[in-house]
Amino acid sequence: MNGKSKTFDMELFFRALADRTRLRLLHLMGSDEVCVCFFVEILKTNQPKISRHLAYLRRADIVGARREGQWIHYRIVEPADPDAQRILKDVISWLANDPEMQRDRQRLVKICCAPQLPVSIQGAPRPSSFNAHVN
Amino acid sequence: MNGKSKTFDMELFFRALADRTRLRLLHLMGSDEVCVCFFVEILKTNQPKISRHLAYLRRADIVGARREGQWIHYRIVEPADPDAQRILKDVISWLANDPEMQRDRQRLVKICCAPQLPVSIQGAPRPSSFNAHVN
DNA sequence: AAAATATATGCGCCTACGCGAATACGTCCC
DNA sequence: GGGACGTATTCGCGTAGGCGCATATATTTT
Numbered sequence: 001m002n003g004k005s006k007t008f009d010m011e012l013f014f015r016a017l018a019d020r021t022r023l024r025l026l027h028l029m030g031s032d033e034v035c036v037c038f039f040v041e042i043l044k045t046n047q048p049k050i051s052r053h054l055a056y057l058r059r060a061d062i063v064g065a066r067r068e069g070q071w072i073h074y075r076i077v078e079p080a081d082p083d084a085q086r087i088l089k090d091v092i093s094w095l096a097n098d099p100e101m102q103r104d105r106q107r108l109v110k111i112c113c114a115p116q117l118p119v120s121i122q123g124a125p126r127p128s129s130f131n132a133h134v135n
Numbered sequence: 136m137n138g139k140s141k142t143f144d145m146e147l148f149f150r151a152l153a154d155r156t157r158l159r160l161l162h163l164m165g166s167d168e169v170c171v172c173f174f175v176e177i178l179k180t181n182q183p184k185i186s187r188h189l190a191y192l193r194r195a196d197i198v199g200a201r202r203e204g205q206w207i208h209y210r211i212v213e214p215a216d217p218d219a220q221r222i223l224k225d226v227i228s229w230l231a232n233d234p235e236m237q238r239d240r241q242r243l244v245k246i247c248c249a250p251q252l253p254v255s256i257q258g259a260p261r262p263s264s265f266n267a268h269v270n
Numbered sequence: 271a272a273a274a275t276a277t278a279t280g281c282g283c284c285t286a287c288g289c290g291a292a293t294a295c296g297t298c299c300c
Numbered sequence: 301g302g303g304a305c306g307t308a309t310t311c312g313c314g315t316a317g318g319c320g321c322a323t324a325t326a327t328t329t330t
């Protein structure tokens with residue numbers, strides 16, 4: 001009630017989900033923090049496009065960002081509204097059934113488990129859950 | 136796989152939910168069949184607007200229609216995809232928390248329980264669940 | 271058949287938004 | 301400070317879609 005965190009905006013929430021690219025981004029985040037450059041690498045598209053979609057998700061309070069040096073990590077945040085929270089959770093698990101989404105994740109895993117990241121994202125920090133795997 | 140009922144379209148589904156008017160329509164349907172003229176009456180708007188939004192929901196396979204004489208009843212249909220089904224169900228119950236939606240429903244109940252419908256929709260068939268209440 | 275009623279659709283206008291290309295911003299390293 | 305790198309934003313363009321208004325379609329009634 002501080003004038004900034006108003007009641008959760010349903011329309012904005014659904015509009016944010018109404019785009020395939022954004023759904024792919026959400027699926028890639030899953031329960032991890034993922035760095036922007038990984039999205040660019042895996043979706044094989046240009047960086048501004050990814051950045052704009054992430055901004056949209058941020059505006060809708062669906063994701064949050066954390067800076068680490070020059071890199072920025074994005075993560076899914078639990079919506080304030082418990083109903084939205086449940087829906088988002090269901091959406092995420094729905095995505096897991098989509099073939100393209102599955103391919104996306106496979107590519108993420110493959111890239112992150114490899115001893116060397118692709119040249120385009122050499123020094124980038126891996127998603128948190130991959131830190132343990134590769135010394 | 137008959138070329139007509141393809142796999143459920145996620146994007147279309149969410150785009151269909153990304154409009155307040157359509158959410159209000161969905162909430163009014165709830166578990167009932169509701170005639171178009173009731174939507175017009177309750178949302179206090181023009182008829183073409185309602186009709187176009189209903190058409191959108193129909194395209195997205197979220198609602199179905201049934202003709203009864205000159206009237207057409209709309210109802211929510213269970214999406215083919217079980218995940219979509221669950222999400223839609225959660226969305227509906229989310230709507231119940233919204234003040235405007237609550238007012239909409241109150242107006243529906245009030246109108247339907249009255250002995251006489253408003254002049255603008257005199258002979259219209261009431262939603263199914265109100266048939267028992269009024270002789 | 272003609273009128274009345276309920277619903278659907280076409281049209282023109284305007285905004286939202288997705289896109290690629292260019293550019294701005296922020297951080298690190300020399 | 302200057303360059304390199306990762307990310308965000310701006311711009312111009314094209315399409316989707318929301319709206320009010322007019323009109324078409326379908327059904328019932330007379």
